[in-house]
Amino acid sequence: MNNPYVIGVDFGTDSVRALIVDTQTGQAVGTHVHEYARWKQGLYCDPATSQFRQHPLDYLEGIEATIKGALSQAPAEVRGQVVGISIDTTGSTPGPVDETGLPLALRPDFAENPNGMFILWKDHTANAEAEEINNLAHHWDTDYTKYVGGIYSSEWFWAKMLRTIRVDEAVREKAFSWIEHCDWISAVLTGNTNPLTLKRSRCAAGHKALWHAEFDGLPSDEFLTKLDPLLAGQRDRLFHDTYTSDQAMGTLSPEWAEKLGLSTDVVVGVGAFDAHMGAIGAEIEPYAFVRIIGTSTCDILMAPNEEIGHRLIRGICGQVDGSVAPGMLGLEAGQSAFGDVYAWFARLITKPVRELLGDEAADKMAAKLIPHLTKQAEQLPVTPTDLIALDWINGRRTPDANHTLKSAIAGLNLGTDAPRVFKALVEATAFGSRSIVDRFIEEGVPIKKVIAIGGVAKKSAFVMQTLADVLNKPIQVAQADQACALGAAMCAAVAAGVHPTMEAAQQAMGSGFDAEYHPRPELVPVYEMLYQRYRKLGGFVESELAKNAELVSA
Template sequence: MVSYALGLDYGSDSVRALLVNTATGEEVASSVVNYPRWSQGLYCESAADQFRQHPLDYLESLEQAVAQLWRQAPEGAAEAVVGLSFDTTGSTPVAVDAQGVALALRPEFADNPNAMFVLWKDHTAVKEAAEFTAAAARSEPNYLKYEGGIYSSEWYWSKALHVMRKDSAVRDAVYMWVEHCDWMSAVLTGTTHPSEFRMGRCAAGHKVMWHESWGGYPPNDFFVSVDPMLDGLASRLPTDTFTSDQAVGGLTQEWASKLGLPVGTPVGFSAFDCHMGAVAANVQPGVLTKVMGTSTCDITIAGYEALSETCVRGICGQVDGSVIPGMVGLEAGQSAFGDLYAWFKNLINGPAKSIIAASTALNEAGRAALLQELEDKTLVELSRAASALAPGQSGVTALDWVNGRRTPDADQTVAGAIAGLKMGSGAPEVFRALVEATAFGARAIIERFRAEGVAVDSVVAIGGISKKSDFVMQTCADVWNCPIDVLDSEQSCALGAAIFAAVVGGAHADVASAQRAMGSKVCKTYEPNTKAARVYDQLYTRYQSLGEFVDGGQS
């Protein structure tokens, strides 16, 4: 009898639902719903790097996405769903009260951004991150040794402390902080109460300083040494964590009826998007899986023996079972990838958009159509023009750190830069330099892995940009001097979640057999151009020099 697995992927802007045949991997139905409050820009202040998401955005859009799914799915599909699993962005934590209720769901906190999820790209906690890094460097063991040695403002404890320092009402009401991925599984299984709440391995290990060797989280003294405000918080978190091939529990009556699924449908432990995406991409030792979109998230895995005692410096951590149970998952990434292109698009279009919006040369429909064309076609046109230039022709060099640097060596205080501008440097020349900068930033990650003894022999790309831009992908192949396979699935992270859901629901005995049946195939390969690769070896040293100039030699 046919059975299905449901993968639910929470991205930065929207939730995607994907229904997958557990035997064939066929993606039988999918839907995407944007978060309503987030799309209106509510609760965010981009100039202050503040990005918050309301829990209702997640819950309402989930109901809508699953309802849309059933409109496309074969008759009776809902009854044939064996399990469901989530992946989400991260670190995206929220404050919950002693009853396990996310604070923004309480009327008195309903409009308070500090009571909402602090999205991964919120960089308000730079100061707090530095305090955790300093405290870990003073401790024995260094509690960041499995998280690259540097704590990031994108991560759980920095965000928790920052919000608690800023907002006494949240500080007084918070009982513990919960990652978005863990919250989703808990809500659907009715286990949000702290006495029942359980956490997945992925978020805990990569962002919350969990490690088996120190029995869970660092001791209370460690946190109190950073700020007495943290007293007792870590000890409220459950000590054990669980890999995503295990079930948190079954769907509650309430959520079964909201989602149109049978009560008790198994719900898996959740993980971050890129980790589940890597599973859909059949990640293996020596293969780096890159989710290339607004940002990048880079994942590989290694066996315990191959990694041995190595603690890879400056990455987002190495965690036993964060990707595949029984292997160590390693994560790195760039805080801005496509976002750098979006920044440039907005920069060059800004004045034209204001003029068009106020122009009387067109009627309202004409103005709207032209504005939409600018939005849709600018990057395509820039790519066309930039691809006609030869590597190194323009003399322009750029850095990709407009949103800080995630890895190697997290530092959200560093900034982007463009050097070598001349009167002849037009938009295509600058755009090409920006695309090269994102490829160079990615190369720095690959080189760090290799320098630390983690093999990167080939790259598999997933995410929007891997499908949207031949120009970006070819530039990356040339800069990295290695082939890049692009995965067929349009929804790789959701597919990864569905693979775990199939295991949790018993359709497959383990992740490896689910991957064999359901994993996505390669649809395209970009081969490096050796001549361009030689030029890029030289240009990469210019990128490194500019980086040293900007961040004082730390890169």
């Protein structure tokens, strides 16, 4: 009998990729990547105000192009053996929809309105709304933030929704409901986008929308109405139940089956966020700390409910039963910028070149810049008096979310050059990682191993070695180039009934690890001193920014 195949689809910040995987061997037989056309042009975004929006057409075009492209690479007989598709996306990336579940931006009257689009995870236009949510929750009879680390973030569902309906009357009038990207694109494939009946992701709802069984679902209508009367009645137009990613959302609709050349018997699994499915693809196990390292990081831990479920972990992005694997508590943390820190520095250097010498010269320089800086930074000594930088260039996600924070570099002098600044920035991202690890340990959650996936983990030995030195822990790098898509494929295999559990799917389809970094004993104590300086600088900057905010509000 021919082996069944599944397709994992991974929607990232800049592109979407599909991966076709043999459910019995884990062999990938086809893959394709599609860059978002509108996003690539910078449309609907304003980095200066932290506005980042994505048009749903980018998603629709992307899923069709990637699945078709991946199938075109696979042997012809594979097409008839595909039994499941599951999807992961960035998050929280919600958008407004009408009564049929159609995103407003797909209607002619909202086609160019950024407020009718999906609001990307790194959009921070709702900082004020997040603060209002926190202030009210902390003084309400039920603290609805207790399972998301005690701090609600402007990167999440309710803050973005509230901000949008406040500033855009047209969206407020036409938006029947709101939906996460991972829920909507999965529902599209099934043909049922009705916001009242489609299956919502436990992962997205629990980590970003304050859903919890203790609250009988979402926060009460009384709480939401007190937050802002504009939210009155919204709870009833959202959802009550949520579903884990081992479950089926439905089967492929006739429209999409014809479009993709697949059977209507293909099961579409319930979606989730990229980090959580990426952790599955990285073969997460209890108390393994999985770092998905790209433009930002998401950190995922998984622990038995009976051992950790009674604890409330301060300052993280949530603890949700079943957000990674059913029956296990999923814990999420992360940094708002990691690779973005290095990309910012590259733009800082190349922009004058682009302006003075043109795009061709700047593009050539940009392609060589980070490898060149890396080679030079690797040769620099590590001393207790080195430059210290903060990784908060896009605010701080965890521990203790605060997206109003800014980055800083201390110790500059006339001898400071680009490689030294780059080295400090790499160390800053490692120090930010260390602060997350420390928080978990302080809160009684042990970390027994560290696993890394993502572009930075695969491409930069310098970054990974620095991270191992700062954490003082070995780091295994997953072999899979597309661990998130592989994790989605594993989820599809369980949703389609090929494997009984996530663990069984991991054992059959996992690809292991291809690199391991060990801390260098001679540098561990030096980095400990630098880390303490990082913490001191961070405390100073945070306190000064707080003082400035008080002066502005006074």
